Structures are given as structure tokens and as C-alpha cells.
Amino acid sequence: MDIKVNKELLQKIMNLSKLEVSPAECSSFLEDFRNILLEMEKINNISGGMSSAFTVYQQVSNQYATSKKLDYSAEDILGMFPLSDSGVPMTPPILEGSDEKADD
Amino acid sequence: MKKLTIDSFRGKSVDEIKKTIKKNISAADPKINAYLEAFDIDKFEQGKGLLANIPFAVKDNILIKGMISSCASRMLADYKAPYSAFVIEKLLSEGAMITGRTNMDEFAMGSSTENSAFMTTKNPLNEEYVPGGSSGGSAAAVASGMCAFALGSDTGGSVRQPAAFCGIYGYKPTYGVFSRRGLVAYCSSFDQIGVLANSIEDIAMVSSVMNDKDPYDLTSYLDRELKELGKIKYTDSVFKSGIIGVVNTFEGIPVSPEIEASYKKLVGELRKMNLEVVNISPPFLEYAIPLYYVLSAAEAASNLARFDGVKYAFNKRSASYQKLLMKTRGEGFGREVKRRIMLGTFVTSSGYKDEFYKKANRLRTNMKKSYDALFSNIDYMLLPTTPTPPFKLGEKIDDPVAMYYSDAFTTFANIIGIPALSIPYDTDPKGLPIGMQVLSNVKRDVDLLTFCANLVRKLK
Numbered sequence: 001m002d003i004k005v006n007k008e009l010l011q012k013i014m015n016l017s018k019l020e021v022s023p024a025e026c027s028s029f030l031e032d033f034r035n036i037l038l039e040m041e042k043i044n045n046i047s048g049g050m051s052s053a054f055t056v057y058q059q060v061s062n063q064y065a066t067s068k069k070l071d072y073s074a075e076d077i078l079g080m081f082p083l084s085d086s087g088v089p090m091t092p093p094i095l096e097g098s099d100e101k102a103d104d
Numbered sequence: 105m106k107k108l109t110i111d112s113f114r115g116k117s118v119d120e121i122k123k124t125i126k127k128n129i130s131a132a133d134p135k136i137n138a139y140l141e142a143f144d145i146d147k148f149e150q151g152k153g154l155l156a157n158i159p160f161a162v163k164d165n166i167l168i169k170g171m172i173s174s175c176a177s178r179m180l181a182d183y184k185a186p187y188s189a190f191v192i193e194k195l196l197s198e199g200a201m202i203t204g205r206t207n208m209d210e211f212a213m214g215s216s217t218e219n220s221a222f223m224t225t226k227n228p229l230n231e232e233y234v235p236g237g238s239s240g241g242s243a244a245a246v247a248s249g250m251c252a253f254a255l256g257s258d259t260g261g262s263v264r265q266p267a268a269f270c271g272i273y274g275y276k277p278t279y280g281v282f283s284r285r286g287l288v289a290y291c292s293s294f295d296q297i298g299v300l301a302n303s304i305e306d307i308a309m310v311s312s313v314m315n316d317k318d319p320y321d322l323t324s325y326l327d328r329e330l331k332e333l334g335k336i337k338y339t340d341s342v343f344k345s346g347i348i349g350v351v352n353t354f355e356g357i358p359v360s361p362e363i364e365a366s367y368k369k370l371v372g373e374l375r376k377m378n379l380e381v382v383n384i385s386p387p388f389l390e391y392a393i394p395l396y397y398v399l400s401a402a403e404a405a406s407n408l409a410r411f412d413g414v415k416y417a418f419n420k421r422s423a424s425y426q427k428l429l430m431k432t433r434g435e436g437f438g439r440e441v442k443r444r445i446m447l448g449t450f451v452t453s454s455g456y457k458d459e460f461y462k463k464a465n466r467l468r469t470n471m472k473k474s475y476d477a478l479f480s481n482i483d484y485m486l487l488p489t490t491p492t493p494p495f496k497l498g499e500k501i502d503d504p505v506a507m508y509y510s511d512a513f514t515t516f517a518n519i520i521g522i523p524a525l526s527i528p529y530d531t532d533p534k535g536l537p538i539g540m541q542v543l544s545n546v547k548r549d550v551d552l553l554t555f556c557a558n559l560v561r562k563l564k
Contacts, residue, residue, distance in 0.1 A: 016453060021434055021442065035504070035505050036508075040460060042391060043394045045391075
């Protein structure tokens with residue numbers, strides 16, 4: 001998401017927040033606010049369905065690694081799955097419904 | 105510096121206890137600044153009950169009837185509490201003695217106790233370093249022998265992180281174990297009162313006294329096991345039946361070499377104990393900080409809207425209502441509180457709500473489900489309490505994002521409501537303490553305390 005954090009936006013937020021801030025304080029708030037929003041935007045890395053490929057991996061690998069029958073570490077399992085060109089782990093087929101086909 | 109426990113006061117007269125506490129406060133507090141106000145304990149009369157005459161300190165956002173509860177804010181500098189918090193009533197009914205109200209980050213927003221409007225608390229182990237926050241005053245008071253235990257509040261790690269920085273134990277219970285009535289609200293769905301002490305036995309005893317269903321806090325509940333806990337059972341069976349999850353990597357969170365080395369050392373020790381140790385990958389851990397700050401700021405902006413200069417607290421007289429409101433809030437709140445109110449207003453405002461607030465809420469639900477799945481296979485999880493050892497006073501105060509990441513390993517417990525205990529485990533080459541955190545699933549507080557007490561005994 002491309003948010004332009006400028007003085008206008010900050011002034012709007014301060015009015016909504018009912019806060020009167022001195023001009024000197026305002027300029028340092030602008031810098032802080034830019035940095036904080038940059039960090040908060042990380043939640044947008046996760047897709048709308050809330051199951052980014054990576055977090056699906058984590059769940060799958062946790063299930064395997066903690067199963068008493070199998071002696072895998074989470075890292076071993078993560079290493080078994082391919083990465084996309086951008087370095088993001090790809091969704092395991094088992095979670096796309098293809099496990100039923102495999103059974104057939 | 106002698107660390108005090110509840111047992112160290114047993115068999116002593118109330119006058120002896122008062123003398124010890126007054127002596128310790130006058131020796132340590134002028135240097136440490138743990139107390140915003142040390143009470144006149146000479147007024148305290150002989151207590152009766154499980155905690156008779158046991159001295160404890162209270163974070164300044166927990167109400168004590170008739171006393172100032174300032175939340176370390178200019179906004180509430182003269183505010184006197186009209187009633188006592190539920191947990192205070194419980195402790196007083198068992199004869200405990202309040203030593204004073206402790207310093208904190210303003211409205212519990214911060215990780216170093218440098219955001220107090222009144223003074224900065226120093227780490228009792230090295231005064232050039234922060235004691236952690238936001239319950240830094242409570243942690244420093246316990247660590248320097250100024251009380252037997254202290255109450256803090258933990259919204260994103262504010263009990264565990266200062267406990268780790270001051271070399272003591274810090275317990276954040278399952279959401280609802282302690283009533284929040286009388287705790288000044290910052291982020292209601294994350295806030296929990298916690299206990300800081302020098303032993304897990306003390307935490308267990310204090311928790312059994314404070315836990316109960318409060319009709320005025322519908323999220324509170326009676327944990328019968330905890331209520332009847334009394335003394336911790338020491339038995340090797342907790343190791344035979346428990347499975348503990350550990351990590352090989354820290355999910356992209358930068359961790360200092362000292363913390364990483366200590367963590368690996370502890371994992372090595374666990375493996376030698378015949379414990380079943382499995383490698384896990386804590387889901388969404390890398391998103392916990394952004395998620396926490398979006399949601400907590402949104403709730404903070406709403407909770408702090410009550411400070412308008414009209415109903416009570418600080419008031420900056422002005423010609424119009426609008427000016428009164430803006431000036432009161434502009435002058436009454438400190439910098440970090442303003443930052444979070446602004447952030448909370450922004451992430452819930454029209455046009456951005458879907459991108460931030462709604463998304464964070466969906467992520468929170470998903471995170472809860474993922475950890476439920478994980479905890480169906482393991483009993484406990486081990487993580488460092490903090491990514492670094494204590495940092496120097498002033499080191500991070502101008503970099504809010506760096507400060508936020510002090511809580512990188514603690515916030516997720518509040519997001520999903522699980523219990524966690526920080527244990528003083530090691531020291532870094534400078535002699536500063538390093539804490540490790542054990543977590544379990546919701547409502548497994550007694551198992552967690554029992555496991556940790558046995559673990560600590562074994563590690564000694």
C-alpha cells in the first residue's frame with residue numbers, strides 16, 4: 001500500500017485524535033510516523049485469505065515435527081518444499097485439495 | 105543487594121518487616137527511582153491471612169482507594185482512586201502490606217520506563233541501563249529488595265521484559281485469570297495484571313490469592329486448580345509427560361549473540377534432562393509486532409478518548425470546548441502516548457481501516473488457530489524473553505521502532521491470550537541478566553508454573 005505520509009495527513013490525524021502539537025514536535029512526529037507505518041505495513045505481506053504460503057508451511061511443518069510418529073525437525077520439512085522465484089515458499093499441494101487426488 | 109521472598113518474612117514481626125523495608129527503600133530508591141510514592145507503612149496495622157504483613161509494591165496504573173493513581177502521566181497527576189482494584193482487595197484481605205506505587209511508562213506504553221512524565225527508573229543491577237518497561241518500577245523494586253513482590257500489567261510484555269532485564273521472575277497469566285477491574289485500560293483485549301517476584305513459589309501463592317471470578321469483569325474466571333495451588337509440587341513426572349517446543353532460528357527477528365548463545369545453552373540442558381524436545385516454527389511470530397501495534401494503538405486511541413479535560417483529570421482551560429479538548433490532550437499526554445493515539449486513529453480511519461485494523465483482526469484470529477494447533481502437539485514453548493540484554497538509558501528513546509522490537513518475543517502471548525513466565529537464566533559478559541520465557545496454552549497456568557519451578561530447581 002502506498003501511503004503518502006506528509007504534513008497534511010499528519011495534521012488530519014492530529015485533528016481526528018484531538019491533539020494539539022507544537023510545530024517543532026510535529027516535524028519529529030512526521031519522521032516517527034513514516035517509520036512506524038513502514039513497519040505496520042508488514043501485515044500486508046500476508047494475503048487476503050490470511051494463509052501466506054510461508055505461514056502455511058510453518059503450520060504444516062509444526063504438525064509434522066511435533067508428531068510422535070515422525071522424527072523430522074521443522075527446518076528439515078521447510079527445506080523439502082520448493083521456493084518461488086521471489087524466494088517465497090510455494091503452497092504445498094496437500095493444502096490445495098490435491099491430497100484427495102493423490103489418494104485416488 | 106538481598107532479594108526478598110515471602111518466606112524470608114515468615115516468622116518476623118510486623119515492626120521488623122517495616123524496619124527492613126524502610127531501610128531498603130531509603131538505601132536504594134534515591135538512586136533507582138522505582139517508587140513514584142513510597143507509602144507511610146507505619147500506618148499499617150498487623151495483617152491477618154495467607155500473606156500477613158508481606159510487603160508488595162503496585163504499578164501506578166492499578167487503583168488503590170484514596171491514593172493517587174497517575175499512570176505516570178501528567179494527565180492523571182492528581183487523580184485519587186475512588187475504589188481499589190479487585191486484585192488489591194484480594195491481597196489486602198489476606199493481610200498483605202502495600203509499600204507504594206511504582207514508576208512506569210506513561211499509560212503502560214513503552215519498554216524502558218523512560219516514558220514516565222515524572223522520572224526515569226534505573227536498572228538496579230547497573231544504573232546506566234534501563235530496567236525495562238513498562239512495569240520497570242515494579243521490577244526494580246523487587247530486584248533491589250524494596251518489597252517481596254510487585255504487581256505490574258502486561259499488555260505486550262510489560263511484566264516479562266522488565267523481569268528479564270532486572271534478573272527476576274515475571275508472570276503473565278492466561279487472559280482472564282486476574283480481574284482487570286481497577287486496572288487503567290490501555291488495550292482492553294490484551295491487558296493483564298501480572299506478578300513480579302524472586303521465586304516461582306511466591307508467584308504461585310500470590311496468584312492463588314488474586315485469582316477469582318469478578319462479577320464486574322466478565323472476562324475473569326475462577327481457575328480452581330490455581331486457586332488451590334498453594335505450594336508447588338516438585339516431581340520428575342512433569343518432565344516425563346511434557347513436550348517442549350524450541351526453535352532453531354528466530355523467524356527473522358534480529359537476536360543478539362549473547363541471547364542466542366544462552367538460548368542454545370538452555371536447549372542443550374533441556375535435551376539432557378530426558379525431556380521430549382521438538383523443533384518448532386512459531387507461526388506468525390515475525391508479524392507479531394506490526395499486528396500488536398496496529399491493534400493495541402486502535403484500542404488505546406479509543407480507551408484514552410475519555411481524557412477530554414471535562415470529566416476529570418488534567419484540564420487546560422480554554423475559550424472553547426474544542427480548544428480545551430485539543431490543549432488538554434496535547435499538554436496532558438507525553439510523546440509516546442500521542443504517537444500511539446495518532447497511530448490508532450489512523451489505522452481505524454475511513455480509507456485505511458480495511459488495510460490495517462480489519463486485516464490485523466483477521467490475522468489475530470488466524471494466529472490463535474495456528475497456536476491452538478501447535479499446542480495440541482506440544483505442552484510448552486521456549487523462547488528468549490527479549491532479543492537483547494538490557495540496553496543503556498537513552499539508547500532507544502528516539503527510535504520508536506527499535507524500542508517496539510524489545511517486545512518481539514512477548515507480544516504474541518498477549519495477542520492470543522496464553523500464559524507465559526520469564527525466568528532469570530543467565531548473564532551476559534557485562535553481568536547483565538538474560539531471561540528466558542516458557543509459554544503454554546490457555547488455562548494451563550498451573551502446569552506452566554509447576555513445570556518452570558521444577559525446571560529451575562533442576563537447572564540449579
